[in-house]
Amino acid sequence: MAEMGSADWAFWDTWMRAQRLLVRELDRGLQRDCGISKAEFGVLMTLSGPMRVGELADALDWEKSRVAHLLTRMENRGLVARTEDGASGRRTGVELTDEGRRTAERATRAHGANIRRLVLDRLPPEQAAAIGAWSEQVVGYLDG
Amino acid sequence: MAEMGSADWAFWDTWMRAQRLLVRELDRGLQRDCGISKAEFGVLMTLSGPMRVGELADALDWEKSRVAHLLTRMENRGLVARTEDGASGRRTGVELTDEGRRTAERATRAHGANIRRLVLDRLPPEQAAAIGAWSEQVVGYLDG
DNA sequence: CCCCAGGAGTTGACGTGTCAACTCTAGCGT
DNA sequence: ACGCTAGAGTTGACACGTCAACTCCTGGGG
Numbered sequence A, B: 001m002a003e004m005g006s007a008d009w010a011f012w013d014t015w016m017r018a019q020r021l022l023v024r025e026l027d028r029g030l031q032r033d034c035g036i037s038k039a040e041f042g043v044l045m046t047l048s049g050p051m052r053v054g055e056l057a058d059a060l061d062w063e064k065s066r067v068a069h070l071l072t073r074m075e076n077r078g079l080v081a082r083t084e085d086g087a088s089g090r091r092t093g094v095e096l097t098d099e100g101r102r103t104a105e106r107a108t109r110a111h112g113a114n115i116r117r118l119v120l121d122r123l124p125p126e127q128a129a130a131i132g133a134w135s136e137q138v139v140g141y142l143d144g
Numbered sequence C: 001c002c003c004c005a006g007g008a009g010t011t012g013a014c015g016t017g018t019c020a021a022c023t024c025t026a027g028c029g030t
Numbered sequence D: 001a002c003g004c005t006a007g008a009g010t011t012g013a014c015a016c017g018t019c020a021a022c023t024c025c026t027g028g029g030g
Helices: A006-034 A038-046 A053-060 A064-076 A098-118 A125-143 B006-034 B038-046 B053-060 B064-076 B098-118 B125-143
Strands: A080-084 A091-096 B080-084 B091-096
Touching (some): A006 A038, A006 A098, A006 B098, A038 A064, A038 A098, A053 A064, A125 B006, B006 B098, B038 B053, B038 B098, B053 B091, B064 B080
Antiparallel strands (some): A080 A091, B080 B091
């Protein structure tokens, strides 16, 4: 197998740097406009109806404990509520509060606008096609 | 400004998912093969000779406090050493230990091989060109 | 000479993520 | 019916990043 040349490292560094700058900018926008983190945005998008914690973790492809910790913090801020599940009375489900739904609505617009402004509007079609193809391929062999 | 359509969201989600899977895989490789994190790898690569903490922070484009915290942890594990700087005797510089140099050497090979295997070897030239162009552009307008 | 303003570095509080250990319940075998 | 195990969910310890406050020089005015 060939070694990494300095051009390879430069390519990789620039790519990762661009990625990091972009994600940082989007995160700041989400925090500024809606007061939530990117992870919380993911929960708000995924949690359409009442769900079990495990379903949510599977849907997001996150560790259950990460979801549990995050839900605790979001519950304290009134974005989600734990719900009783079945006859046992154990709080094992979770759903959005009204506040959570409002925030989700607002965040969808704001975050979408930021993605469009910072990324999509500046992405020529052939670059979009290349990135799309690459993404599909990576998801295919690292996720499948 | 146009809204985000569902195709836009799908494109974005897949892209971010691929990015996340890839970074996770590379981080695990670095941890498994060399026992260091990606951030520590960055320090090991950048810290060629003795440097001041601020220089290091500037070179990496990180917050000084992040560097200070990370250096403390790396110092405890024997990868770097704080050095006395000037007549004041204040420990204000930092350099690699022998152990740090050995780890840096090993990490360069291992991480480079992983990047090549997981990314570069699978990236057709026109996709590489498109991604390279996009990266340059993003760094240009988010960093400049 | 003294003071003090500013830069460099550190530290602490807190949010967040991972891993491992723990609790609770349900379901099953005997 | 009893106990045991498997799964779901939670919790705690720790690693890491950010922000703000802090310490410690250092270099001019006065």
